[in-house]
Each structure stands twice: as C-alpha cells, then as structure tokens.
Amino acid sequence: MRQVHCFATPTELMSACADAVSSVLSAAIELQGIARIALSGGSTPAALYAELARRPQALPWSRVRFYFGDERSVPQDHPDSNFRLAKTHLFTPLSIDPAQVFPMVSAPPLSPTAEAARYAALLAEFAAPNGVPVFDLILNGMGDDGHFASLFPGTPALDERSKTVVVNPVERLQTERLTLTFPVFEAARRVLFLVSGASKHAAFTASGQPDSDLPVARLSRARVTDWFIDRACAEGSGQ
Numbered sequence: 489m490r491q492v493h494c495f496a497t498p499t500e501l502m503s504a505c506a507d508a509v510s511s512v513l514s515a516a517i518e519l520q521g522i523a524r525i526a527l528s529g530g531s532t533p534a535a536l537y538a539e540l541a542r543r544p545q546a547l548p549w550s551r552v553r554f555y556f557g558d559e560r561s562v563p564q565d566h567p568d569s570n571f572r573l574a575k576t577h578l579f580t581p582l583s584i585d586p587a588q589v590f591p592m593v594s595a596p597p598l599s600p601t602a603e604a605a606r607y608a609a610l611l612a613e614f615a616a617p618n619g620v621p622v623f624d625l626i627l628n629g630m631g632d633d634g635h636f637a638s639l640f641p642g643t644p645a646l647d648e649r650s651k652t653v654v655v656n657p658v659e660r661l662q663t664e665r666l667t668l669t670f671p672v673f674e675a676a677r678r679v680l681f682l683v684s685g686a687s688k689h690a691a692f693t694a695s696g697q698p699d700s701d702l703p704v705a706r707l708s709r710a711r712v713t714d715w716f717i718d719r720a721c722a723e724g725s726g727q
C-alpha cells in the first residue's frame with residue numbers, strides 16, 4: 489500500500505522529506521537509543537542529504553547508524569560511489585563519526601561476493617529471529633524503469649528470498665551491483681521513496697497498479713510504503 493505525499497516543487501519536496509526522515513529517526517532513538525537507516529544512492533538524494541546537513545540540531549546525529557541499500561562495484565572515492573555521495577553531502581557536513589557509517593564496499597574493496605557476505609554478516613547483528621535485519625528506515629530512490637536500490641527489472645536478485653545482500657548482475661548497465669534483497673525491504677519499520685521529476689511519472693503510476701510487475705510495484709503490494717514526490721513526478725510534466 490502506498491502513502492503518497494506530493495509537493496509542488498523539488499525544494500518543498502526535499503524539506504518535507506527531511507522532516508519525515510528526522511521524525512522517524514528521532515522516534516527510533518527515543519525508543520531504543522539508536523536509529524538504523526539504509527541510505528539510497530543515485531542523484532536525487534543529494535539534495536535531501538544537503539537539507540539534512542543544514543539541520544545539525546534536528547536530532548542526536550551521533551545516535552544514528554548509517555547503512556546502504558545498494559552500492560556500485562567501485563571504490564569508496566569513485567564518482568559513482570553511493571557512499572561518496574552520502575559522505576560528501578551528509579557525513580562530512582554533519583561531522584558524522586566514521587564509526588557510525590557502514591559502507592557496502594570496503595577500502596580497499598574486496599571482491600563483490602566477499603563484500604556481500606561481509607555485509608550480510610554485519611546486518612545479521614540486528615536481525616529479527618527469522619534472520620532478517622530490521623532497519624528503522626530505508627530510504628529509496630526509483631529509476632524511470634521502476635527499479636529501486638539495485639533491484640532492476642528482470643534481474644536475479646528480485647527473486648532472492650534467503651540471502652539479505654547479493655551481487656546482482658545488471659545486463660542493461662553492463663555491470664554488477666551490491667544490493668539488499670526484498671526480505672530486508674519488507675521487514676523494515678518504514679520504507680520511504682523519494683522521487684522527483686517528470687521522467688519518473690510512468691514508473692510511479694505503475695508502482696500503484698495491482699498488475700504491474702515492476703520492482704516498486706511488488707514492494708508496494710508487500711508492505712506500506714511512503715512516497716515523497718513532486719508535482720512533476722505526479723503529473724508527468726514540468727521539471
């Protein structure tokens with residue numbers, strides 16, 4: 489089921505999404521002393537991270553543990569690295585202690601298979617009795633093909649139900665990615681999609697259709713998902 493929150497402009501969208509992220513993390517800290525969030529990659533979250541970085545007093549950031557929903561098979565300092573994106577726009581401006589951050593790719597990188605096994609073992613430290621790690625919040629973007637994290641349409645990771653982190657070959661991109669798997673997204677306390685722009689309109693519409701097989705539609709049928717979108721995404725026109 490989708491809970492949709494639509495805002496007129498990208499600026500209003502990022503501000504509202506930052507409010508929501510702060511609220512969820514604060515509640516988790518209040519309840520259990522810490523909050524665990526899995527961050528999204530791509531370009532959209534950069535503006536959200538910058539907005540959060542302008543709010544050093546929003547919550548006790550030292551109580552937040554930062555993980556990742558997926559990662560490219562590149563070193564941490566590579567321009568395509570999701571870790572580098574978050575470090576640049578969020579961790580460094582907020583002076584987050586590196587001990588609070590858990591990159592999917594090590595420095596120096598291990599093999600993708602070794603990184604997936606290492607990360608799964610790390611996440612197992614806060615797994616429920618069924619072995620699935622429970623994040624307080626997972627932040628996702630969405631591709632215009634309806635993928636999220638690195639769960640792309642037609643890729644093997646979509647059907648993975650026992651492992652929590654896998655290497656997923658993405659033929660369309662001629663690469664392989666590291667990604668959390670569906671059971672982890674289904675188990676999270678909250679899942680928040682941040683989607684901006686007219687190019688995402690068709691996939692966003694499909695995410696709510698009962699007969700769509702897009703990864704975002706499959707997740708939205710499996711659990712409650714919060715969608716923070718702008719009018720351009722909702723209407724398919726504008727920026």
Ligand code: 6PG
Nearest residue numbers: 529530531532629630631636637
């Ligand atoms: C990644 C992301 C991916 C991203 C979408 C949207 O590693 O690229 O996790 O799922 O959220 O591809 O990307 P944009 O925000 O750049 O449109």
